[in-house]
Amino acid sequence: MKNIWALAVAFAASVAATAAITTALAQPAPGAQLNLIVGFAAGGSADSIARVVGNRLGEKHNRKIVVENRPGAGANIATRAVIGATPDGSTLLVSTAALAINETLYRNKGFSVDALRTIAVVATTPEVFAVNPANPGQTLADFVQQNRGKEITFATAGIGTSSHIAAEYFFSQLVKTEARHVPFRGGPDATNAVLGGHVPMVVSSLSGFASQVAGGQLTGLAVAADQRVAVIGKVPTFTEAGYPGFKAMSWVGFFAPSATPSAELVRLNKEIDDIVREPAIRERLIAIGFDPMNATQPEAETYFRREVEQWRKMVQTLGLSVE
The missing domain is CATH 3.40.190.150 (Bordetella uptake gene, domain 1)
Incomplete structure (x- = not known):
């Protein structure tokens, strides 16, 4: 019996030592x-x-x-x-x-x-569609309605970005309208083009222009998330704006x-x-x-x-x- 207990104690000690070595190696x-x-x-x-x-x-x-x-x-x-x-x-x-x-x-x-x-x-961070506060379309429904039959122009921070693909998909598949993409070298350039009135809409992840949308320099039309985002709480989701289920993050x-x-x-x-x-x-x-x-x-x-x-x-x- 003593030998069995001795073996058990030795085995437990061995397991503990092995675990300690493994933990040390993992760090x-x-x-x-x-x-x-x-x-x-x-x-x-x-x-x-x-x-x-x-x-x-x-x-x-x-x-x-x-x-x-x-x-x-x-x-x-x-x-x-x-x-x-x-x-x-x-x-x-x-x-x-x-x-x-x-x-x-x-x-x-x-x-x-x-x-x-x-x-x-x-x-x-969700994709957000935004326009200049001077734009006559200050809701997504108004913007789409006022541009029916026209080519909608939007700016993003480049070709093949999440913003570019989300916007192309939204306009071609959900709105069923023509849209022209104007790519810029970065988010600030795309945002400035809309602030300056050169392009009517900018599409960006919220992290790219959260302060401008929250501060009212840009009007957010819709956020492509399941629910509203606290930092821009007044901006509706696409579901609330009439396009159920559209989400792009x-x-x-x-x-x-x-x-x-x-x-x-x-x-x-x-x-x-x-x-x-x-x-x-x-x-x-x-x-x-x-x-x-x-x-x-x-x-x-x-x-x-x-x-x-x-x-x-x-x-x-x-x-x-x-x-």
């Missing part, structure tokens, strides 16, 4: 560098959130955080760089709905999203090479999710037009895959493609 060494590769220029929403989350990760976990901007090719350059990185959780991609859109939009991008795993989707998420161990993905998800739950971080995201999102790693993966399919439907319906 990065203090000061270990974490590289966040952003597919967009500095100052944009993806870059801003990468830095906000990255700074807190560095503070809370004693890690050196390096945010690197690699814009170009619709963010595909950054994506390829991360796919080719060592899959140990030290190099992550920070991207937006562009990642889901590009899976269908680009014919020869050189990769599939199957080469990535989703760590976390930290915030979402952008978001910011963190991704890793697909061979990254699942335990590392779960650990990173927990660290990032804890940061997004912090009141100061949540308030900061809400103020710039984002809705903070909390989800486990599997839930984030499911969300991303649904986004790929939703944007695939829109892109294929519109017949859009980029070489």
